[in-house]
Amino acid sequence: MSAPKVTPMMEQFLKVKAEYPDALVFYRMGEFYEMFGPDAVTGAAILEIALTSRDKKKKDGLPMCGIPAHSWENYANKLTKAGHKVAICDQLEDPSQSKGLVKRGVVKVITPGTVLSSQLLDEKSNRFIAAIYADEKTKRLGLAFADLTTGEFEFDEADLTKAALSFTERMQGYQPVEVLYPDRQEDEALYKNLLSDITGGIYQKPHLEAFDGYSFGLSEAERSLKDHFELQSLDVFGLEKSSEALKACGGLLGYLKATQKDALRHVTQIKACPKKGVMALDGSTIRNLELFEPLQTSLEDHSLIQLLDKTKTPMGARLLKKWLLHPLMEQTRIERRYEAIGYLVKENWKGSSLRKSLSSINDLERIIARLALPNANLHDLLRLRNGVEPLAEIQAQVIQLENAGLQELVGEFDPLLDLFALLESHIMEQPNLKAGDGGFINHGISAELDELRSLTQNSKQHLANLEASEKQRTGITSLKVGYNRVFGYFIEISNASKHLAPEDYIRKQTLTNGERYITDELKELEEKIITAQDEAIKIETALLEDLLNRIKAQINRVQKTAKGVALLDVLAGLANIAVTNNYVRPELNTVNQLEIIGGRHPVIETLFPDDPFVSNDLILDQSRDYISVITGPNMGGKSTYMRQAALICLMAQIGSFVPAKSAKLPIFDRIFTRVGASDNLARGQSTFMVEMNEAASILNNATANSFVILDEIGRGTSTFDGISIAWAILEHLHKKKSLTLFATHYHELILLEEELDGVFNEKVTVEEAGEGIVFLRKVVAGKADKSYGIQVASLAGLPFEVVMRAKGILTELEKAEDNLKSTRKKAIKDSSNQQITFAPIEARWVGELREFDLNSHTPLQAMEFLYKIKEQLK
Numbered sequence: 001m002s003a004p005k006v007t008p009m010m011e012q013f014l015k016v017k018a019e020y021p022d023a024l025v026f027y028r029m030g031e032f033y034e035m036f037g038p039d040a041v042t043g044a045a046i047l048e049i050a051l052t053s054r055d056k057k058k059k060d061g062l063p064m065c066g067i068p069a070h071s072w073e074n075y076a077n078k079l080t081k082a083g084h085k086v087a088i089c090d091q092l093e094d095p096s097q098s099k100g101l102v103k104r105g106v107v108k109v110i111t112p113g114t115v116l117s118s119q120l121l122d123e124k125s126n127r128f129i130a131a132i133y134a135d136e137k138t139k140r141l142g143l144a145f146a147d148l149t150t151g152e153f154e155f156d157e158a159d160l161t162k163a164a165l166s167f168t169e170r171m172q173g174y175q176p177v178e179v180l181y182p183d184r185q186e187d188e189a190l191y192k193n194l195l196s197d198i199t200g201g202i203y204q205k206p207h208l209e210a211f212d213g214y215s216f217g218l219s220e221a222e223r224s225l226k227d228h229f230e231l232q233s234l235d236v237f238g239l240e241k242s243s244e245a246l247k248a249c250g251g252l253l254g255y256l257k258a259t260q261k262d263a264l265r266h267v268t269q270i271k272a273c274p275k276k277g278v279m280a281l282d283g284s285t286i287r288n289l290e291l292f293e294p295l296q297t298s299l300e301d302h303s304l305i306q307l308l309d310k311t312k313t314p315m316g317a318r319l320l321k322k323w324l325l326h327p328l329m330e331q332t333r334i335e336r337r338y339e340a341i342g343y344l345v346k347e348n349w350k351g352s353s354l355r356k357s358l359s360s361i362n363d364l365e366r367i368i369a370r371l372a373l374p375n376a377n378l379h380d381l382l383r384l385r386n387g388v389e390p391l392a393e394i395q396a397q398v399i400q401l402e403n404a405g406l407q408e409l410v411g412e413f414d415p416l417l418d419l420f421a422l423l424e425s426h427i428m429e430q431p432n433l434k435a436g437d438g439g440f441i442n443h444g445i446s447a448e449l450d451e452l453r454s455l456t457q458n459s460k461q462h463l464a465n466l467e468a469s470e471k472q473r474t475g476i477t478s479l480k481v482g483y484n485r486v487f488g489y490f491i492e493i494s495n496a497s498k499h500l501a502p503e504d505y506i507r508k509q510t511l512t513n514g515e516r517y518i519t520d521e522l523k524e525l526e527e528k529i530i531t532a533q534d535e536a537i538k539i540e541t542a543l544l545e546d547l548l549n550r551i552k553a554q555i556n557r558v559q560k561t562a563k564g565v566a567l568l569d570v571l572a573g574l575a576n577i578a579v580t581n582n583y584v585r586p587e588l589n590t591v592n593q594l595e596i597i598g599g600r601h602p603v604i605e606t607l608f609p610d611d612p613f614v615s616n617d618l619i620l621d622q623s624r625d626y627i628s629v630i631t632g633p634n635m636g637g638k639s640t641y642m643r644q645a646a647l648i649c650l651m652a653q654i655g656s657f658v659p660a661k662s663a664k665l666p667i668f669d670r671i672f673t674r675v676g677a678s679d680n681l682a683r684g685q686s687t688f689m690v691e692m693n694e695a696a697s698i699l700n701n702a703t704a705n706s707f708v709i710l711d712e713i714g715r716g717t718s719t720f721d722g723i724s725i726a727w728a729i730l731e732h733l734h735k736k737k738s739l740t741l742f743a744t745h746y747h748e749l750i751l752l753e754e755e756l757d758g759v760f761n762e763k764v765t766v767e768e769a770g771e772g773i774v775f776l777r778k779v780v781a782g783k784a785d786k787s788y789g790i791q792v793a794s795l796a797g798l799p800f801e802v803v804m805r806a807k808g809i810l811t812e813l814e815k816a817e818d819n820l821k822s823t824r825k826k827a828i829k830d831s832s833n834q835q836i837t838f839a840p841i842e843a844r845w846v847g848e849l850r851e852f853d854l855n856s857h858t859p860l861q862a863m864e865f866l867y868k869i870k871e872q873l874k
Contacts, residue, residue, distance in 0.1 A: 008101045010036075010054075010062075016089050016106060023085040023109060026076070030095070032066040033075075033088075040065045046082050047075055076110050077120040083207055086110045107374065109259040112207040113178030114148050116370060121149060123363060124309070124317035128152075130176035130206075131252035132167075133216050133244045134160055134190055141167065141194075142244030144252040145174045145273070150318075150365040151266035151372075151559060153252075156273040157245040169280040170273065171198040173325045176206050180255055183210035211255050221250020228253060228264070237270045266372035266555050277330040279653060279670060284694050288673040288709075289646055290603065291324055304647060307603050308656065310576045312359040314366070315562050316569025323570065327653035329667055331588050337571070337655025338585050339405030344575035345657070350401060351572045357394050358569050362387030364562035368555055376548055378433050378440055384551070384558075385423035391415035391561065398568070410568060414561045419554055426547050438537040441544065449539045455525075455532040462525060463489070476500050481522070489526040490516040574656045581606070583657035586648075587664045592622035592705065594649070594739055598661030601644035602651065605659065614777040615661070618645050620739045622704065625760045627734055629750060630743040630779065632764030637777040638743040639675060641764070642709045645741060646671050649707055666705070666739075672698040673709040695729060704737040711743045723748050734758060750783040 006014070013027050013036060024043055026033035035043045036054065044051035044065040053061035067075045076086045088110065092103045110116075113129030121127060126147045133142040143156040158166045179198075181191040188210075195208060214220055225234055225246070239246045249270060256264060286292065291304045305324060311317045328334050344351035362383045370380045395415040401407065431440030443450055455462060467481040476497045483489050487508055493501055494514040505517040577583065581602070598615040605613035614637070620626050630638050648658045652665050674694045695713060702708055713729055714722030723746045730749065733740050734756050742749075752759045761783045765776040 012101060012104060013089075016087070016104070020085075020087040020106060020109065023087040024079055025087045025089055025106075026067075026072060027089045028069065028091045028104060029066075031069050033069055033072050034064055034066045036062055036064050038063075042084070043075075043079065046079055046084075073117045074119065077115060077117050080110055080112050080115055081120065083112065107261055109261075111178055111209065111259060113176065114256065114259050116149060116373065116375065118366070121366070123314035123366075125321060126150065126152070126174075126318055128174045128176040129178045129180070129252070129256075130171070130174065131180040131211075131216075131248045131255065132191065132194065133182065133248040133251060134187065134194065135244050136160065136187075136190065138244070140244045142246070142248035143167070143170060143273070144245065144248040145176060146252055146256060146267070148256060148260070148264075149369050151264075151268060151369050151555075153249070153267050153270040154273045155239065155245040155249050155270060156275065157243055166280070167194060168198050169282055172281060172283050172286060173273075178207045178209055180209050180211045180251060182213035182216040182251065184213045209255075211251060212258075215254030216247045216251035218247060220254075221247045224250050224253055224257075225270070228267070229270070238272050239270070260373060262373055264372070265552050266369045266559070268556050268559065274326050277328060277333065279327040279329050279668065281325060281327070281671070282697065284697075285646075285671055285673045286325075288675040289643060289650065289671075291650075292321075302603050302607060304603060304651075307606060308574065308577055308651075310355075310573035311569045312355050312573070313361050313565060313569045314363040315566035316358070316573065318365075319566040320570045320573070323654040324650075327650055327671075328655065329653070329669060331590075331667060334588065334653060334655050334667070336405050336409060338657075340403060340409055340571045341575045341578060341655065341657060342585055343401070343403035343406055344572055345578050347401075348575070348579050350397070351575045354394070354397050354401075354568060355572045355576065357390050357397060358565065358572065360386075360390045361394075361565055364388070364558055364565065368551075368558040368562070371548065372552055372555055378427070378431060378544075381423065381427055381547070381551070382431070382433075385420065385427060388416045388420045388423070388558075388561075391420070391565075392417060394565070394568070406571070409571070410564050413564050414557055416554075416557060416561055419551070419558070422547070422550065426543070436537070438533070438540045441540045445543060446539055449536055449543070452528070452532040452536040452539065455528050456536060459529045459532075462529070466522065466525060467491075474500055474502060482516075487516065489522055489529075490518055491522060492516050578657035581659060583659055584662060585657050586652040587662075588652070589664060589666055592626075592666045592737075592739065593664060594618065594620040594645075594666060594707075595662075595664040596645060596648055596660050597663070599644055599648055599663070600659040601640050602647055602659045604640060604644075616641055616644075616777075616779045618741075618779075622737055622739065622758075625758060626737060627730065627740040627742065627752075627756075627759045628762050629730070629752060629759060630741060630762045630764070631745070631747060631750065631783055633766060636764035636766060637779070638764055639711055640777075641779050642711060642741045642743060643673075643675070646673060646707060646709050668707045668739075669703055669705040670701065671707045671709075672702055673711075674698060674713060675709065675711040692725075699729065699732055702733065702736055702738045706736075706738045708733060708738045708740040708742075710740065712745065713742070715745065719746075722746065727752070730759070731756070747783070753783075 013025070016027070017025050017037075017039075024035060024039045026035065028034075034040075040051060040063040043049075044063075047065075047067070049065050049067065051063055051065050054064050055061035072088070076088070079086050086109070087106045088108045089104050090107045092105050092107075095102050111129075113127070115121065115127065127149055128145045128147050130146075131144045134140075135142075139160040141158045141160045143158070144154070145156075146153045156170055158170075179195060181187075181195070198206075215224070222234065225239070226232065229237075234246065239249065253264075253267075256267075281291075287295070289304065290302075294302050305321060308324075309317055309320055311320055328337075344354075364384070364387050367380055367384045367387060370376055371384065392415045395413050398410060398413045401410075426442055426445055428440055428442050432438065433440075441449060443453075463481045467479065470481075470491060471477060471479050476493055478494050478497055480492050481489065482492050490508055491505065492511075492514055493516075498515045501515070501517060504519055506519065507515055508518050509516040596618045599618060600613050600615050618628075618641075620628065630641070632638055644659075648660060648663060649665055649668060650671055651658050652663065653667065674691065691713065695710070698708060698710075710729070714724075714726040726742075726744060726746055726749060730740075730742060730752055733742075737758075750761050753761045761781065762779050763782050765778045765780055767776055
């Protein structure tokens with residue numbers, strides 16, 4: 001049996017598919033895009049559309065499915081969200097003008113990192129795509145990041161032997177949705193190992209893509225970058241010729257051009273990632289401080305960025321997020337932001353007026369990026385026109401901002417007046433958005449276009465004018481101009497008057513009652529009327545193309561203005577929240593002294609407006625007391641107290657005012673947090689292992705200029721192991737002289753106040769009320785007398801008989817504990833620099849309890865063990 005015959009169209013499709021084997025191909029057929037074969041099976045399932053067959057008569061016909069061409073972006077977005085690439089294969093010629101098979105070709109490849117549709121983009125977040133290049137010989141790692149939707153392009157380089165932490169933090173800072181690496185098989189294990197653990201914080205696993213290694217080659221990368229930026233040397237960007245960063249940049253640029261099939265005119269510069277003078281944040285700190293997402297899903301909208309984001313533009317919202325991910329470490333830059341915000345706080349009405357004007361500005365960064373790419377349309381031009389219109393008013397307001405810090409930050413503000421005038425003069429106020437139908441270019445731009453429109457819109461009047469003119473010329477009052485489908489336009493004269501017909505009248509048709517004629521003038525008018533619509537559309541299309549090119553020539557200006565708008569927006573928003581929530585300007589110092597008076601948690605204080613937030617003071621001084629050991633019951637406010645201190649410091653270093661009566665702060669190089677317990681089941685790690693990994697990262701990277709927040713370190717293992725680990729960690733931080741807040745239930749750690757200079761005790765206060773307690777949420781000097789665990793359990797709703805039984809067990813345990821205290825204290829003091837051990841004489845059941853590992857037993861086994869201990873206690 002012979003193989004089925006492949007049609008020319010399917011042969012064309014198969015060639016395209018062979019060029020893009022890893023993409024789902026959208027193949028244009030008239031008003032639809034079709035998918036065939038495995039592409040159709042995959043696409044139909046994800047898009048939830050009908051799957052049919054190319055040959056419906058055959059049961060095993062080629063699977064196919066189709067989508068409307070006008071709404072292809074919606075479907076492509078859904079596929080990229082599912083992790084697929086989509087190749088758009090379009091008709092490259094007018095089917096009505098082609099002979100035989102219509103020429104087709106791929107005009108764009110859409111990947112998770114190159115999505116441009118506003119329906120899939122979060123307007124408040126960048127959408128970065130990254131490229132990495134590692135060289136095991138030089139032990140260097142190159143990184144490149146680009147946002148196709150805004151034109152941003154940045155690079156970095158790191159020591160490969162120390163890349164794990166810096167690489168992960170850099171990924172946290174950019175959160176790319178797609179990561180490229182060279183498709184060299186010999187290096188695949190290296191890249192997959194690097195990319196295996198880059199998530200955490202708010203960062204989800206990106207799409208990984210191996211790309212042509214040739215683009216990552218030194219000579220090709222250098223050539224493509226020089227060609228794109230039209231430069232003889234890349235030194236202006238700080239890219240050294242042999243750097244791995246240059247190779248990563250070349251690979252990323254090559255990928256973007258390969259997928260977009262475009263010159264990327266909106267990518268106008270490349271710069272180094274912010275590194276010097278900028279603090280890096282790890283995933284734990286981002287997560288634990290709830291910068292972007294709350295730890296409790298029930299408080300979905302209560303994160304720091306939700307509170308601080310009072311911006312009015314998408315550009316401003318994205319800039320604020322960058323500020324939070326990259327706090328500053330340069331005092332001059334921070335103070336400049338304070339100065340600007342302080343002025344807007346003082347002149348609050350000016351800030352409010354500015355914010356009102358900013359609210360009418362569209363997303364200039366992303367609009368100009370779309371206009372620079374082939375998918376630009378009239379809707380984007382209208383959004384640009386509407387977006388730049390308020391800039392003149394904003395410029396007038398900026399001039400009135402009489403503050404040197406603000407003027408220095410914003411610089412010379414370009415209102416793009418000529419660009420707005422160009423758009424306003426060329427595009428109709430309410431144009432037809434279907435460019436193929438015309439009706440969008442204003443009157444007065446082209447005399448030829450105006451004439452053609454006049455012909456189209458006033459053809460009857462033109463014919464009436466011609467008829468009147470001919471009547472006057474010939475003297476034939478019965479003359480009339482008519483039309484039929486066979487002969488077109490004609491002049492009809494009755495038999496009685498045909499002898500008066502001029503010589504230039506050409507007989508076209510003889511009737512019973514008269515004759516029909518045509519003239520050169522009538523033929524010309526007819527041709528104009530019939531072709532006027534098509535000609536008008538061609539002229540409008542050409543004028544639109546010319547307008548787009550003139551807009552593209554102004555990309556740099558629009559991007560610069562967009563950055564100025566974003567900066568004004570963030571500063572005005574931070575000033576607004578400072579006024580609304582009564583924030584103060586921090587005072588910065590260089591002697592590692594932290595003094596927060598009346599500090600408040602910026603988010604929690606807004607959750608319960610009817611329940612006044614209890615403020616607290618905190619004083620840490622590297623020359624005196626710099627490690628606070630905080631004790632007290634759960635729910636007493638220890639975690640809030642520590643988090644609010646870290647948030648106040650972080651807010652201060654982005655240039656924001658802070659929630660306190662006063663704040664004198666050092667500039668930290670890092671803020672580290674280890675708060676709460678969580679498993680990493682995907683990596684097979686227990687709560688304790690995660691805790692130790694995070695603690696190890698802190699101890700290895702903290703410096704004397706770092707701020708460390710540790711909550712309940714060591715509780716994921718046995719009591720004595722936990723005490724020993726917590727003790728040793730505190731000693732290590734003491735040697736490093738890191739300012740530290742250390743909350744614990746291990747009361748043994750309060751002994752450190754006597755042993756180590758610089759360590760002091762604090763406690764959260766509670767008030768006993770009968771058998772219960774009241775949390776006062778005030779932190780004072782001293783040590784907690786009790787843990788109040790049973791009272792907290794009672795508040796949580798444990799059955800009465802369980803609470804009473806627990807009290808009985810506690811009494812027995814406390815008797816045994818009293819016998820151990822003197823021995824334990826002596827063991828700690830004698831340990832010196834040795835490993836801390838506890839070797840008291842203890843009841844047999846105490847040893848069994850100490851050795852029992854909760855992490856390796858089921859709940860049922862734990863209950864059985866507890867029952868056995870209970871029997872021993874009897």
